[in-house]
Amino acid sequence: MMMESDRKRLSTPVVKFMTTGMMSPSPDTRSKSFGHNYNSATRTNHQMQQRQLHHRQTTNFGSTIHDSGGSQNVGSMTPLLTPNRKEGHASDCQSPTLASKLTQLASSTAEQLEMIWDDIGYDPQERADQLSALLFRMEEICKAKLAEENGVAEQFRKTIADTKKNMRVTCAALKQQPDARLLRDNDGTVTLTEELQALEDAMRNIQEVASAAKEDLLNSRDYLIEAHEALELEMDPKWRDIESDLTQLRREAFHAKMKEMKEELATRSAAVIQLVRDCQHLMNSIAVDAENGTELDKRIMGSVIRSKDGSFIMASKFRTSTCVGISAKALDELTKRVAELDAEKRRRKRVLQELGSEIGALWDKLNIPHEEQKAFTTSVDGLGMITIERGEAELRRLKKIKSNMLDKLILDARSTIQSLWEETNTPNEQRRSFEAFRVSESMFSDELLDEHEEYLAILQARLEEMKPIVRLIERREEILDERMEYEELQKDSERLQQRGASMTNQLMKEEKMARRIKKELPKLTESLLYQLAEWKAKHNEEFQYFGRVYLDVMDEQEEEWQEYKANEFQRKQMKKKEEMAMAAENRFQPFGHLKKGASRPLGDARPKENSRGGVARTKSGLGKVSNLREGNRQRSDTMT
Numbered sequence: 001m002m003m004e005s006d007r008k009r010l011s012t013p014v015v016k017f018m019t020t021g022m023m024s025p026s027p028d029t030r031s032k033s034f035g036h037n038y039n040s041a042t043r044t045n046h047q048m049q050q051r052q053l054h055h056r057q058t059t060n061f062g063s064t065i066h067d068s069g070g071s072q073n074v075g076s077m078t079p080l081l082t083p084n085r086k087e088g089h090a091s092d093c094q095s096p097t098l099a100s101k102l103t104q105l106a107s108s109t110a111e112q113l114e115m116i117w118d119d120i121g122y123d124p125q126e127r128a129d130q131l132s133a134l135l136f137r138m139e140e141i142c143k144a145k146l147a148e149e150n151g152v153a154e155q156f157r158k159t160i161a162d163t164k165k166n167m168r169v170t171c172a173a174l175k176q177q178p179d180a181r182l183l184r185d186n187d188g189t190v191t192l193t194e195e196l197q198a199l200e201d202a203m204r205n206i207q208e209v210a211s212a213a214k215e216d217l218l219n220s221r222d223y224l225i226e227a228h229e230a231l232e233l234e235m236d237p238k239w240r241d242i243e244s245d246l247t248q249l250r251r252e253a254f255h256a257k258m259k260e261m262k263e264e265l266a267t268r269s270a271a272v273i274q275l276v277r278d279c280q281h282l283m284n285s286i287a288v289d290a291e292n293g294t295e296l297d298k299r300i301m302g303s304v305i306r307s308k309d310g311s312f313i314m315a316s317k318f319r320t321s322t323c324v325g326i327s328a329k330a331l332d333e334l335t336k337r338v339a340e341l342d343a344e345k346r347r348r349k350r351v352l353q354e355l356g357s358e359i360g361a362l363w364d365k366l367n368i369p370h371e372e373q374k375a376f377t378t379s380v381d382g383l384g385m386i387t388i389e390r391g392e393a394e395l396r397r398l399k400k401i402k403s404n405m406l407d408k409l410i411l412d413a414r415s416t417i418q419s420l421w422e423e424t425n426t427p428n429e430q431r432r433s434f435e436a437f438r439v440s441e442s443m444f445s446d447e448l449l450d451e452h453e454e455y456l457a458i459l460q461a462r463l464e465e466m467k468p469i470v471r472l473i474e475r476r477e478e479i480l481d482e483r484m485e486y487e488e489l490q491k492d493s494e495r496l497q498q499r500g501a502s503m504t505n506q507l508m509k510e511e512k513m514a515r516r517i518k519k520e521l522p523k524l525t526e527s528l529l530y531q532l533a534e535w536k537a538k539h540n541e542e543f544q545y546f547g548r549v550y551l552d553v554m555d556e557q558e559e560e561w562q563e564y565k566a567n568e569f570q571r572k573q574m575k576k577k578e579e580m581a582m583a584a585e586n587r588f589q590p591f592g593h594l595k596k597g598a599s600r601p602l603g604d605a606r607p608k609e610n611s612r613g614g615v616a617r618t619k620s621g622l623g624k625v626s627n628l629r630e631g632n633r634q635r636s637d638t639m640t
Contacts, residue, residue, distance in 0.1 A: 156192035163199045170203075170210045173246040178202075210246055217242035220254035227261040230317035231268060232327040265317070268326045273312050275334035276303045276324065282341035286348060287384030296333060299324045348383045355391035362398040365412075366405060403446060410444050413452035420459035424466055425544035466543075469531050473545055476524040479516055480557065486513045487568075525554070 113134075117127050164183050171178040182202055186195050221242050228235040239257060279300045283290060290297040302322035307313045319325035324334065363373055376394055380387045402409060414437060421431055431437075436451040489495060495506055532551055535543045542549040 160196050170206050175247050213246035272326045278338050286345050366401050410449050424462050472528050479521045483517045
């Protein structure tokens with residue numbers, strides 16, 4: 001047994017240590033108070049941290065003392081109540097319940113230790129060592145608890161500071177003024193839990209508005225990014241910022257930009273679709289095999305699909321292995337490809353037209369049976385290379401046949417040339433200039449046949465050039481015949497003895513004849529003189545009609561017409577004198593019919609038994625043909 005004085009000496013320091021200094025609130029009591037105030041807030045990381053803190057306070061602290069105190073279960077002791085600030089107590093006020101409890105705990109522990117040490121028989125030094133160790137462990141536990149609680153408080157302060165910063169930034173983005181009371185520094189009138197709760201309540205409404213705005217801006221930004229990437233356009237950095245401004249005005253600006261990009265996408269898509277369809281049409285028309293073609297052709301064939309309403313849409317806005325996309329590069333590639341395909345189509349058409357012309361000419365020339373022609377025609381279709389190959393093969397076949405029929409073809413060509421010489425009034429000098437015409441049959445060749453065909457083309461072109469002049473000559477000759485018919489009618493006085501409709505029709509016929517003679521004949525004559533002068537200037541030869549220079553024919557017709565008019569004038573004068581003589585003799589004698597044996601003074605340029613009248617140049621006001629001819633000759637000299 002230890003002396004009473006020794007027990008007091010050992011127990012006094014323990015009691016003194018356990019009952020002096022700053023008191024810590026009861027772990028259980030603080031946990032309940034903190035959790036009750038914070039659980040009403042939104043579920044944040046701070047709540048999770050607080051629940052973990054509550055568990056740690058109610059387990060570790062008690063278990064530590066339990067290990068030091070032997071059989072006493074300190075962790076299950078009665079909770080100690082700590083006064084709340086809302087009740088008006090100062091923050092540094094010690095709890096009498098906690099102090100007495102600690103004193104009781106220290107006294108009980110010291111008494112039990114001394115009893116155990118007495119039983120063991122520890123000397124004072126050993127007891128002092130044990131007590132020092134115990135005190136050291138209790139001091140470490142208290143320091144750890146203080147550090148832990150300070151960490152919790154610091155975490156609260158950091159969370160509050162972050163929340164305030166977030167509130168400022170969000171309100172600035174929304175162009176709103178935050179509640180200044182919430183942003184003031186805590187002066188100790190409210191707990192950290194209450195301050196955080198108030199901030200989170202205020203932020204909840206702000207965050208709802210900000211989240212809706214940010215989601216809208218995010219969707220708009222994503223659309224703009226995709227549209228710019230599809231069009232291969234550089235996007236203005238201002239359309240990537242969805243943090244600094246969350247106002248309705250900013251959202252409307254994004255919406256307007258989206259509308260603009262939608263229109264641009266629609267315009268670009270329409271242009272690309274049209275180019276793709278043009279390419280597809282051209283590729284089909286010239287039978288391009290896209291499967292075995294270029295990568296671009298493969299993408300072209302898979303770029304356009306039909307939508308539910310039947311319209312054409314792009315398979316993708318982006319370039320893939322089966323789609324060209326709608327980028328500027330795709331637009332350039334398609335434009336270039338359309339030009340290439342169109343040029344190839346025109347080339348093939350030209351080749352096929354040339355082949356077709358040659359084949360058709362040889363069919364006619366070689367008298368190819370209609371069945372063979374039809375068989376070849378049905379075997380070719382479209383503008384594919386196989387069509388060109390078949391055309392070239394048919395042309396080679398026909399040329400081979402032509403070589404075997406060379407003699408007959410050259411002789412037929414010569415016969416046609418002779419007919420054209422006659423029809424075009426080709427002078428003998430020009431006929432003799434075609435030396436190939438006199439080559440003997442023993443010298444016939446493909447080259448000689450080509451010369452004959454080329455000369456035939458020249459004669460046919462000459463004939464085509466002569467046709468307009470010939471039509472004018474024929475029309476003029478018809479009116480000259482009509483002029484002589486009109487003159488004969490004027491001599492026939494019996495025509496005026498008709499009555500009724502017959503008389504009217506006769507007078508209308510003569511009136512139309514006179515109008516044509518007076519108006520159309522001078523115009524035809526003047527036009528012919530001009531064109532005949534042009535012909536001479538171009539071909540260095542006079543234009544001939546049925547073997548005669550037509551200008552000479554016109555001069556002869558004019559001379560004959562003047563002679564005819566003079567004879568008619570003399571005949572009328574003699575008739576008038578005879579009538580005056582008979583009137584002087586005062587006797588009545590009926591007039592006999594004049595003989596109709598007067599010759600037609602104007603000869604026809606064409607071979608006929610009777611001659612025809614020429615152009616009237618007196619009272620008709622047309623002037624003389626020779627004067628017009630002289631003027632045309634002067635113009636011809638000028639043109640030459």
